[in-house]
Structures are given as structure tokens and as C-alpha cells.
Amino acid sequence: MLGLFLVVPILMALWVSLSDWNGQGSPFSSGVHFVGAQNYSPLLTKSGLTQSDFMTSLRNNGYYVLFVVPLQTALALGLALLVNGRRLKGKGFFRTAYYFPSVTSSVAISVVFLFIFSSSGVVNSLLAKVGVDGPAWFADPRGVIHLALGAFGINNDAPPSALADTTIGGLSLWDWISGPSVAMCAIIVLVVWTTAGTFMLMFLAALQDIPLEVEEAAEIDGTGRWQRFRHVTLPMLKPTLFLVLTLGLIGTWQVFDQIYVMTRGGPAKTTMTPAFLSYQSSFINNEWGQGSAIAFILFAIIVAMTLLQRFVLRDKDEAKAKAATRRAAKAARSGSGPTTGAA
Numbered sequence: 001m002l003g004l005f006l007v008v009p010i011l012m013a014l015w016v017s018l019s020d021w022n023g024q025g026s027p028f029s030s031g032v033h034f035v036g037a038q039n040y041s042p043l044l045t046k047s048g049l050t051q052s053d054f055m056t057s058l059r060n061n062g063y064y065v066l067f068v069v070p071l072q073t074a075l076a077l078g079l080a081l082l083v084n085g086r087r088l089k090g091k092g093f094f095r096t097a098y099y100f101p102s103v104t105s106s107v108a109i110s111v112v113f114l115f116i117f118s119s120s121g122v123v124n125s126l127l128a129k130v131g132v133d134g135p136a137w138f139a140d141p142r143g144v145i146h147l148a149l150g151a152f153g154i155n156n157d158a159p160p161s162a163l164a165d166t167t168i169g170g171l172s173l174w175d176w177i178s179g180p181s182v183a184m185c186a187i188i189v190l191v192v193w194t195t196a197g198t199f200m201l202m203f204l205a206a207l208q209d210i211p212l213e214v215e216e217a218a219e220i221d222g223t224g225r226w227q228r229f230r231h232v233t234l235p236m237l238k239p240t241l242f243l244v245l246t247l248g249l250i251g252t253w254q255v256f257d258q259i260y261v262m263t264r265g266g267p268a269k270t271t272m273t274p275a276f277l278s279y280q281s282s283f284i285n286n287e288w289g290q291g292s293a294i295a296f297i298l299f300a301i302i303v304a305m306t307l308l309q310r311f312v313l314r315d316k317d318e319a320k321a322k323a324a325t326r327r328a329a330k331a332a333r334s335g336s337g338p339t340t341g342a343a
Contacts, residue, residue, distance in 0.1 A: 017292035023282075039289035043297065052170035053269065053277060054294065059171065061253060061273045063180040064188060069248040072192045076199035076244065077237075081229075083200070084207045095204070099197035109194055110261040114138065117186045137186045141268035143178030144185060181270035187258050195251065199244045206240035207233070242313050246306055253302050274298045 012027060020035050021027040042050040079098050083091055101109065116122050117137040124134030146156050154160070163174040180188065210233065218228045234241075256275040259265060265272030265280070274294055282291030 013292045013295065016288055017296050019289060021288050023286050023288045035289070039293040040297070042290065043293060047170055050290070053272070054274070055169035055171050056175075056269050057272045057274045057277045058169075059176055059178075060180070060184060060269075060271060061255070064184060064255065064273070065249065065252045067180060067185075067188050068191050068195075068252045069245065071188070072196050072199060072248060073241070073244055075192060075196040077203050079196060079200040080203035080207055084204055095201070098200055101194045102197040104194070106194065106257050107261050109190065110258050113186065113190045114262055135182050138183045138263055139267050140182035141266075141270040143181055143270070145177055145179030147182075148179075178270075181267070183263055183267055184271050187262060187271060190258060191252075191255070195248070199248070202240055202244055203237065206237050210236050238313060238315070242310065245309055245313070249305050249309065250302055253298060253305070 016027050017039055018034060018036060019027060019032050020038075021032045025031070042048065043054045044051070082088065083094050083098070088094070118124075119134075119136045123137070127134040142156070150156050159174040163177070164172050166173045168176065214232060214236075215228060218232045223231070254275050255273055256279065259271055259273055259276045260279070263271040265276055275298065278291045278294040278298070280291075281287045281294060
């Protein structure tokens, strides 16, 4: 079943990314030819609109990941600690309330947020009560870092020449450091609110697996609440933390439905993501090879980020022990005897 519905479609998509298939008929027909990296080069090496759009989508998605993953992880852990409190009453109600947005249709929530963040919506009405003139959220392409720099006197219309004249991947350095747009910030709020409940349940299950005697022993030793959390609770949550961060990275790099419903990549392409660009290239522009190429570049990015995260969150003592075991086994095979002092 996995081979039929997972492996085979992936291999078919890989072939499409390396061929000139136009979406008509079978991609394995005699009229479809192998073109190698021709679908990848406009995205990565050839200057032009295609590369500019792809790099813009990577920039947008990079800022999206940078904000969403830490925020949703911190919020989920905070909610789990709150629900796991010994003195909290009505734990079942709070678990359900926090988890409810995660099981609600993302399309329905996106439509609701369109009204909440409209120019005359609830958010701007609340801001007006404290004397703040709220923006037109989903029509504002300005980056938040650009806005912050503007507060320090840097003119967004005339940025420093060192940043404006240096380009990487078809975008100037000034464009790269724009930060998420105002429109993207509204989507970030939506996603953090809807996903934190799922990860809260994962953290809650891990918290409930921590033996009560461990925390009581730490409390008897005179540790404060923050010390117990940092030195006892958090280390025991490391496997769950790795799982949450991994799922968060995968989900945020693949964001599509909120973008499709709320902005379609606008305004000024500031909410366009690689997943949406892949859809647009394939189903709108009929460039199926290029759309598949974007999907596989995105796959490579997700794998690289996951491996990097695994390296950062690795257990150093366990890694040293495994390395020592491998060295001892290698020495035994070579006949030189076990090494000493490897740890």
C-alpha cells in the first residue's frame, strides 16, 4: 500500500521534474523526453523572473518558519504546563478548548480571519480603542523589519546603496532583510493559534510520563520552579521537543491552504510560498516539470533542516558513547585491541 500510494507517485513526480511533460496524456508516453536539469536551472542558476519568484517564495517561507516554529512550540509547551498543573480544575475542558482550533477546518478558520483582520474588523477596532490606526492587513506588502528600520530614519524608498545594489538570487539584500510582510504576520498569528493545540497534547503526554518522584526529589533539594523546569523537566522532554520541532518545520515549509484561501500569494508576492508557487507553476501555468522541480527542492530543504535540527538537539553524552563504541569495535576488528580514554 505504501509503495502504491506513496513511493510510486514520488518516483513519477521525480520523472516529471526531469522531463518535458506538458500535462497531457501519460508522462511515460513516447512523446515525453528527458531534459535533465532544465526545469531546475531557471529556479536556481538563470537570472530572470522565474528565479526571482522562487527566491521570493523562499524568503517569505523562511521568515514564516522563523516566526511560526518557535512561537507555536513555546505556546504549546506553555499550555501543556498550564493544563498539567496540579491545582487546575476542569482540565478536560481546557484540553478540549485549546485543541479545538486544530481539528477545525483550516479553510473555515482562514475565512473567519479574513473578516477579523479586515480594515474594519475586530483587530483594527481594538487597536483604534488604544489610539493605533491599524493597517489594511491583507493588502499591506511592507516588511516588518523595513518598518522597524524606517522608525530609525532609514528611508524604505531610498535604502542604503550597499544593500540595494547587491543581489543574491535575483533579489537585493534590502529585499532579503525585509522580514515578513504585514499580510504574512496575520497568517502567522492564525497558524500559531491553530497548531499549538496539537503540539500541546504531545507535550502534555510527555509531561504526564515524567515520574512524580523526580520532581519531588528536586523540590526537596531546594530547587525553585524555574530550576526544576530547566534542569529536570526540559531535558526529559527533549525527544518530544525534537518531534514537535520536526513536525513544525515540515508543516511550515509546506504551508499552502492558508495562502490559497487568504492571499493567493499577494500582496506583491509577499505571501507566496514554494508550495503555492509549485501549484501555480503546475496547475495555472501548465509548467509541470518546473512545478515538480520546486517540490523536490522543497523536499531537499526540509530534509536538510531536519538533519540540522537533529544534530543541534542530539544528546552529546550518548553521541560520545556511540562514537567510543564504534572506535572500540573498529579496533577489535583490526586486532589492535580496544582503545582507552576514548570518552
